């Protein structure tokens with residue numbers, strides 16, 4: 001059933017134009033080169049993230065056997081940024097690029113990804129996100145801790161070693177600022193959590209849910225902007241990942257495993273995505289209330305087909321709203337139909 005309509009994105013306060021009736025148009029996007037099928041070694045002596053290897057500027061990784069976190073050798077925000085940038089004329093403003101940029105190795109194994117890690121190992125990664133968010137937020141100058149993973153060379157990652165990044169910034173990222181405003185308004189107007197209502201809406205429809213248990217839910221949202229966009233969320237509303245209890249972390253790890261396995265099984269390739277932890281701001285100041293914010297994890301895969309990239313063009317870059325060429329229900333059905341065991345599992 002073709003879908004041709006506008007869908008409201010309640011977290012972003014904007015419309016998404018779903019035009020899934022156009023799949024037969026003659027040109028459908030950038031063709032990517034075929035994914036490399038060569039197996040990777042468990043240890044790569046030339047990888048700057050593998051245990052025991054040297055990085056730039058003389059740093060040497062310890063022989064770590066779980067996760068490993070370090071300050072980014074090429075930080076985009078950091079204490080060494082110029083502290084007094086030259087003031088521009090109004091209306092322009094400037095501030096130092098202060099903050100911290102961290103790198104998180106998910107595993108010592110060069111050849112794994114989240115999809116091939118055990119839920120227990122994924123729970124250790126969540127443990128890093130909890131600890132780092134709490135520790136970085138202890139700096140009163142930090143306003144937000146952004147944990148994310150860029151995966152795959154189509155999103156610009158040349159090193160396949162499983163890793164993510166953490167930025168602690170002196171400003172609040174635009175997406176989370178918008179989500180906090182929308183969530184606080186919804187709570188004030190209705191008495192309900194906005195994400196609680198999103199979960200209820202997904203449950204009442206049911207067609208887009210990929211994984212669910214007592215504590216966690218994963219689904220392709222009704223208002224998905226990317227073809228295979230998936231949200232993974234604890235059912236209990238907490239503003240930050242460190243507020244989850246251990247049972248919620250274990251459930252979240254199982255959900256992340258279930259989702260990433262299906263991603264890889266979709267085209268039997270390591271599936272590229274941008275994964276972002278949506279957390280509330282920190283150190284918001286006296287009287288500021290972030291309790292309406294519901295922490296969740298979003299996957300934004302850039303591919304629409306095995307070798308077709310979703311292009312951001314006039315609607316997205318120029319207009320600021322997304323045009324989706326696919327129906328979220330159809331994409332969720334594709335993912336639901338896949339086995340829950342990784343295709344490369346022994």
Ligand SMILES: [Zn+2]
Nearest residue numbers: 047050110161
């Ligand atoms: Zn490596």
